[in-house]
Amino acid sequence: MTSSIVSVSKETRVFPPPGEFAAAARVGSLEAYTAMYRRSIDDPAGFWGEQAAELFWFDAPKTIRQWDPPKARWFEGGTTNLAYNCLDRHVAAGAGDRTALIWEGEPGEVRRVSYAELLRETCRCADALRKLGIAAGDRVVIYMGMVPEAVIAMLACARIGAVHSVIFGGFASDAVRDRVNDAGAKLIITQDGAWRRGKIVPLWDNVEHALRSCPSVEHTVVLRRTGNPITLSPGRDVEWTDALATASSQLEAVPLPAEHPLFILYTSGTTGKPKGVMHTTGGYMVGAHVTTKYVFDLHDDDIYWCTADIGWVTGHSYIVYGPLCNRATVLMYEGAPNHPDVDRLWEMIARHRVTIFYTAPTAIRAFIRWGDEHPRKHDLSSLRLLGSVGEPINPEAWMWYRDVIGGGRCPIVDTWWQTETGAIMMAPLPGAIAAKPGSCTLPFFGIVPKILRQDGTEAAPNEGGFLVIEQPWPSMLRTVWGDDERFRETYFSRFPGKYFTGDGARRDPDGYFWVMGRVDDVVNVAGHRLGTAEIESVLVAHPDVAEAAVVGRPDELKGQALVAFVTLKAGRAPTDAVREALAEHVSAEIGKFARPDSIRFADALPKTRSGKIMRRLLGELATGQAPRGDVTTLEDISVLAALRGDDE
Numbered sequence: 001m002t003s004s005i006v007s008v009s010k011e012t013r014v015f016p017p018p019g020e021f022a023a024a025a026r027v028g029s030l031e032a033y034t035a036m037y038r039r040s041i042d043d044p045a046g047f048w049g050e051q052a053a054e055l056f057w058f059d060a061p062k063t064i065r066q067w068d069p070p071k072a073r074w075f076e077g078g079t080t081n082l083a084y085n086c087l088d089r090h091v092a093a094g095a096g097d098r099t100a101l102i103w104e105g106e107p108g109e110v111r112r113v114s115y116a117e118l119l120r121e122t123c124r125c126a127d128a129l130r131k132l133g134i135a136a137g138d139r140v141v142i143y144m145g146m147v148p149e150a151v152i153a154m155l156a157c158a159r160i161g162a163v164h165s166v167i168f169g170g171f172a173s174d175a176v177r178d179r180v181n182d183a184g185a186k187l188i189i190t191q192d193g194a195w196r197r198g199k200i201v202p203l204w205d206n207v208e209h210a211l212r213s214c215p216s217v218e219h220t221v222v223l224r225r226t227g228n229p230i231t232l233s234p235g236r237d238v239e240w241t242d243a244l245a246t247a248s249s250q251l252e253a254v255p256l257p258a259e260h261p262l263f264i265l266y267t268s269g270t271t272g273k274p275k276g277v278m279h280t281t282g283g284y285m286v287g288a289h290v291t292t293k294y295v296f297d298l299h300d301d302d303i304y305w306c307t308a309d310i311g312w313v314t315g316h317s318y319i320v321y322g323p324l325c326n327r328a329t330v331l332m333y334e335g336a337p338n339h340p341d342v343d344r345l346w347e348m349i350a351r352h353r354v355t356i357f358y359t360a361p362t363a364i365r366a367f368i369r370w371g372d373e374h375p376r377k378h379d380l381s382s383l384r385l386l387g388s389v390g391e392p393i394n395p396e397a398w399m400w401y402r403d404v405i406g407g408g409r410c411p412i413v414d415t416w417w418q419t420e421t422g423a424i425m426m427a428p429l430p431g432a433i434a435a436k437p438g439s440c441t442l443p444f445f446g447i448v449p450k451i452l453r454q455d456g457t458e459a460a461p462n463e464g465g466f467l468v469i470e471q472p473w474p475s476m477l478r479t480v481w482g483d484d485e486r487f488r489e490t491y492f493s494r495f496p497g498k499y500f501t502g503d504g505a506r507r508d509p510d511g512y513f514w515v516m517g518r519v520d521d522v523v524n525v526a527g528h529r530l531g532t533a534e535i536e537s538v539l540v541a542h543p544d545v546a547e548a549a550v551v552g553r554p555d556e557l558k559g560q561a562l563v564a565f566v567t568l569k570a571g572r573a574p575t576d577a578v579r580e581a582l583a584e585h586v587s588a589e590i591g592k593f594a595r596p597d598s599i600r601f602a603d604a605l606p607k608t609r610s611g612k613i614m615r616r617l618l619g620e621l622a623t624g625q626a627p628r629g630d631v632t633t634l635e636d637i638s639v640l641a642a643l644r645g646d647d648e
C-alpha cells in the first residue's frame with residue numbers, strides 16, 4: 001500500500017469574487033484576507049483578544065489562550081453569557097424592535113419574533129427551568145422540531161448556565177434514551193409532535209417510552225404544537241405554556257466562566273456509541289460570532305436562511321448562536337423542502353426576500369433531481385450569497401447551484417468544518433477569495449490546517465493525505481462528555497499533539513484545500529488509494545446521474561474492486577447500456593484503473609439523518625454481508641431493504 005491518497009480531480013475552473021460584491025464586503029480583497037490571516041497566526045493572543053472584545057464580558061479575559069495538548073483553555077479569567085450576547089446586548093443598543101426570527105411553519109403560518117420578544121421569552125423559559133430545579137451545570141435535553149421555542153429553550157439554558165444537549169427530532173426513542181443517559185440529563189424539553197411532510201412525528205411518545213429507562217430525568221416540559229392527543233403525568237410533566245405562565249420575563253443572565261460547558265452534541269461515529277462532543281461558553285461564542293460575520297459577510301439588511309436542523313451543529317452555530325450574536329434576521333422553517341411541493345424553498349426565498357442561503361450538497365443533489373423548472377418558476381433575485389456544508393460538494397452540483405439558484409451572480413461559500421470544530425474552519429471569504437468548485441479554499445483566521453502522510457511528514461502539493469489542524473482555536477471541542485480518554489484517543493493520538501479531523505484532503509499548488517471525505521471512505525485499487533468522493537463526483541457529472549456512492553470490496557487481484565451505487569435522474573431508465581456508458585465515463589475521466597467493477601442502480605441511497613451517505617453499509621452490501629453495525633442513524637430503513645434485493 002502506498003502511503004498517500006491519490007487525487008484524481010481535474011477541476012480547474014476559478015471564480016473570483018464579483019467586483020460589486022467585493023466592493024461592499026467586510027473583507028474585500030485577497031490582500032486584506034492575507035494580512036488578517038497572517039496577524040491571526042503570528043499573534044494569536046492579540047487577534048483573538050480583539051475578537052473577544054467585540055462581545056460583552058462581565059469580567060474581561062485575562063489569559064487569551066492556553067494550550068497543553070490535547071487540552072485547550074481560552075479566555076481564562078473572563079466571565080460572560082452567550083444568551084446575553086445574543087439578546088440583551090442588542091436590546092440595550094436600541095435594536096429591540098429588530099426582527100430576530102422569521103419563522104414559517106410547515107402548514108404555512110408565519111411568525112415574526114423581535115429581539116425584545118425573544119429576550120422576554122428566553123427569560124421566562126429560563127425562570128421556568130430554574131423553578132423546575134435546573135441550575136448551572138445541569139444537563140437539559142431538547143428534543144423538538146424546528147419551532148421558535150426550540151431556540152428559546154437553547155438560549156434559556158445558556159442564560160442560566162445549564163448545559164443543553166439537543167437531540168435531532170428524527171431520532172427514535174432508543175437513540176433518545178441513550179443520549180439522555182449518557183448526559184445524565186435532569187430535564188427534557190419536547191413537543192406533543194412535530195410537523196414533517198404533512199404528518200406528525202410523535203416526539204412525546206418517543207420521550208415517554210424512553211423515560212421508562214432514564215432514571216436521571218426529573219421533569220419534562222412539553223410544548224403543544226400539533227394538537228395530537230398525549231397523556232402527561234402530573235408532577236413530572238408540565239406544559240410549556242403553564243411552566244412559562246408564572247415565570248418572570250426579566251431574569252438576569254448569569255455570569256459564567258469562559259470555560260463553563262455550553263452544550264453537548266452527540267455525533268455518531270460510523271462505529272461505536274455516539275460521542276458527546278462538548279463545547280464551552282467563551283471560545284465557542286467568539287468562534288461562532290466571528291465566522292458568521294466574515295464567512296456570510298453579514299450586513300444589517302440581510303435575510304439569512306440556513307436550512308439545517310437545530311439538532312445538528314450547523315443549526316447550533318449558524319441558525320442560533322452565530323447569527324443571533326451578530327444581530328441578524330434569521331429565517332427558520334419548520335418542515336420538509338418538498339411539502340406541499342418541491343418548490344417550497346424557492347417560493348419561500350422569493351416571498352421572504354432571502355439574501356443568504358446556506359444548505360447541504362445532499363439537498364442540492366435532490367433539487368437537481370427534482371428538476372430546474374421548480375427554482376426557475378420563482379424570483380430568486382434577492383439572493384446575494386450561497387453556502388454549502390456537510391460533505392464535499394461535487395463540482396457539477398456546485399455549478400448547478402451557482403447558475404440555477406445563484407443566477408450566476410452569487411458567490412458560493414463551501415464551508416468545511418465539523419461538530420468538533422464548533423465553527424467554520426475553511427471557506428472562501430466571499431469578497432476576498434476566488435472559489436474553485438469543490439474546494440473549501442483557504443483557512444479561516446487562526447486556523448492552521450496541514451496535510452500529512454501516514455508517517456507524519458507533510459504531503460507535497462496535490463498529494464492526498466490526512467487533514468490535521470496544528471494550532472488550537474477558540475471553538476474547538478474540549479472533550480468527549482465523560483470520556484477524556486476517548487477524546488484523546490480519537491483526535492490526538494494518530495498524530496500526537498495535532499488535532500486529527502478524520503478527513504482525507506489535498507492542497508493544490510495555490511494552497512487551496514480539497515477535502516476528499518472521511519479517510520474511512522478510501523479505496524485501494526491496484527495500489528492507488530482513491531478517495532471515493534472524487535469518483536462519485538465524476539459519476540454525478542454524467543447527465544443521467546443524480547447521486548452516486550462508491551465503495552470497495554475485497555478483490556484478490558486488485559486489492560479492492562470498485563462498486564458504484566447509482567441513483568439516476570427522474571425519467572432515466574436503468575439499462576445495461578447506461579451501466580456501460582457510466583463505466584466508460586469513469587475510465588475516460590479518471591483512468592482505466594478507476595473503472596467500476598460493478599454498478600448497481602438504486603432509487604435511493606442509505607443516508608444518515610443529516611444527509612451523509614452511509615458508505616459503511618454499502619460496503620457491507622457490496623461484499624455480500626448483512627449490515628452489522630449501528631443503523632440507528634439511518635434516515636430511511638426501507639432504502640436498505642430495497643438495495644439488498646437489487647443485486648445485478
Ligand code: WTA
Nearest residue numbers: 389390391392414415416417418419515518
Ligand atoms: C464533512 C458538519 C467537504 C467532512 C458541519 C467532515 C465536508 C464532516 C464539508 C463533519 C465540506 C463537512 N467539504 N466535507 N464543505 N463540510 N464535511 O460533524 O467529512 O456533521 O469531517 O459537521 O462532514 O460533519 P459534521
